[in-house]
Amino acid sequence: xxxxxxxxxxxxxxxxxSVPDPELPVLTLDELGVLRGVRVDGPDKVTVRLTPTYxxxxxxxAMSADIERVLLDHGVAEVSVVTVLAPAWSTDNISDExxxxxxxxxxxxxxxxxxxxxxxxxxxxxxCPHCGSTDTExxxxxxxxxxxxxxxxxxxxxxxxxxxxx
Amino acid sequence: xxxxxxxxxxxxxxxHRLGEWAGHAPVLEEEVxxxxxxxxxxxxxxMLLSFVGDEDQLAYLREERAFRNVQLVxxxxxxxxxxxxxxxxxSVYQHLLYEELAAGEGEFADLAxxxxxxxxxxxxxxxxxVLRLGDGxxxxxxxxxxxxxxxxxxxxxxxxxxxxxxxxxxxxSDRWLAAVTSVVERATLTVPSGPQSGAWAAGAGxxxxxxxxxxxxxxxxxxLHRSHPGASW
Numbered sequence: 001x002x003x004x005x006x007x008x009x010x011x012x013x014x015x016x017x018s019v020p021d022p023e024l025p026v027l028t029l030d031e032l033g034v035l036r037g038v039r040v041d042g043p044d045k046v047t048v049r050l051t052p053t054y055x056x057x058x059x060x061x062a063m064s065a066d067i068e069r070v071l072l073d074h075g076v077a078e079v080s081v082v083t084v085l086a087p088a089w090s091t092d093n094i095s096d097e098x099x100x101x102x103x104x105x106x107x108x109x110x111x112x113x114x115x116x117x118x119x120x121x122x123x124x125x126x127x128c129p130h131c132g133s134t135d136t137e138x139x140x141x142x143x144x145x146x147x148x149x150x151x152x153x154x155x156x157x158x159x160x161x162x163x164x165x166x
Numbered sequence: 167x168x169x170x171x172x173x174x175x176x177x178x179x180x181x182h183r184l185g186e187w188a189g190h191a192p193v194l195e196e197e198v199x200x201x202x203x204x205x206x207x208x209x210x211x212x213m214l215l216s217f218v219g220d221e222d223q224l225a226y227l228r229e230e231r232a233f234r235n236v237q238l239v240x241x242x243x244x245x246x247x248x249x250x251x252x253x254x255x256x257s258v259y260q261h262l263l264y265e266e267l268a269a270g271e272g273e274f275a276d277l278a279x280x281x282x283x284x285x286x287x288x289x290x291x292x293x294x295x296v297l298r299l300g301d302g303x304x305x306x307x308x309x310x311x312x313x314x315x316x317x318x319x320x321x322x323x324x325x326x327x328x329x330x331x332x333x334x335x336x337x338x339s340d341r342w343l344a345a346v347t348s349v350v351e352r353a354t355l356t357v358p359s360g361p362q363s364g365a366w367a368a369g370a371g372x373x374x375x376x377x378x379x380x381x382x383x384x385x386x387x388x389x390l391h392r393s394h395p396g397a398s399w
Contacts, residue, residue: 055281056209085213088280141291142199146206146284150195166283 005038013038015070016048022062023145026105029063033093036084044077051089053166054146091166103129108136108151108162126162128153136160168234169274169330171224172372174214175235178225179380180256181207182387183243192246199291203253206284213277226391230381231374238320240371240380244313247299247306251313253292258345259324259338261289266333274331293349300353307354314350315358322363326372 005013016038017030029035029050036049048067052060064081071079091110094102099109108126125134133155141164143150149164184204191197215221238256243249264285267278299310325339350357363369368377391397 052209052280054206054209054284055213055277056205056207058205085280086276088276088283090283140195140199141287142195142202144198146202150198164287 006040009038009040012040012046012048012071012074012076015074016067019063019066019070022059022066024102024105024107026101027094027098029067031095031098031101033095033098034063034089046071046076046079048079048081049084050081051084053089055085056146089166091163094163102163103127106130106160107148108160110163110165113165126151128156128158129160130158131156169328170214170217172234172236172328173274173331174211174218174224175233176239176256176260177207177214178211179233179235179383180239180252181205181211182383183239183241183252184249186243187249196246200249203288203291206281206288210277210281210284214274217273222391226388230376230384233371233376233380233384234374235371235376236320236323237368237371237377237380238317238323240376240383241317241320242379242383244316245309247309248313248316250292250295250299251310251317253288254296254314254346254349255317255321255324257285257289257292258349259321259342261285262338262341262345263331263333266338267331270332272330272332296349296355297353300350300355310353311355314355315360318358318360318362320368322361323369323371326363326369328372 013035014030017028017035019029021027021029021032024032032053034051034053036051038049039047041047048071050060050063050067060083064083067081068079092112094110102109106129108129111126126136127134128136131153133153135154136151137154138149139152139159140150142148143161147163147166148161150159151162152159181204184200184207187200188197191200211225212221215224218224238252241252243252261282264278264282267274268282269275296310299306301307302310324342325335327335347357
């Protein structure tokens, strides 16, 4: 967003951004990096711009409903949540705090440097969130949700999810 | 409109076919992988069909001849190798196509820029399986080759012009063939030699003509919505 937010918009942004992700409740929407802006369009009318992680991510509907509820509870009379695609969301949009929380939760955070096919991700190993070993192997590119891959730690033998780079 | 319908129907129909593997995949990880790929495609389909009109109306209430998907994506799953052959042919095509659309300024640029990152994983998944099956046992090698051969005649249709998609189709076809050939040869398999298009090949899906299994697939996909219009949970 090029335009700057008014103090009221920043306050509403903070509220909307504090909503937990429905599938990864350790993260807030702000830490996940999916909130693209909040605009006050008129008296008691607010538009929130939200971007999906994956085009088919079913969580986007729950996110929209949660944002609406939080802002309505705050006293906003009319909330509309619109989905924006560009610029496309990337795992690089996850904040440092978000990455830390993911690892703490047992999910290896995505590596910096963007999506599949990039030169960086394939050369850096993924660290086991349980024992910290970097000796881990890929079991499947797809895991419990579209945004994760399934890996196993060779050192402690525990399987774990890895938030894969996008 | 034509383009959104064509690309949207490709994604929708392949999504449904991949969803049919739920409960049938050889291992749990593959079941999850195929369902995830299907979900990505469904998301793309919803956005593309929304360019045209109401997504539910379009998906559940159109007759067979109103669908504009290529015939490749409607082909039944067959065995796992057959499905991987279909995945290889389609995901390489879709990846190259979306890369090009994402670099342009057309109406699909934003969606393509997003979807191309998802499709890169689909392509990688298909390539890895073709390599493993082709360069695996005698049985897996034979089945992988059978899958590639059986679906080859449906690949020419991928490169027919689609109104509203302004790209060089013949260059796309060349790049697709080079990419597919590279994987197939590394997998110790043979690139099929039959015609990809012409009188002995298939492909009139873009005109609304579909192969016989498609009607049955649609019946299954649409019957719930048709029996209970507007139902939701």
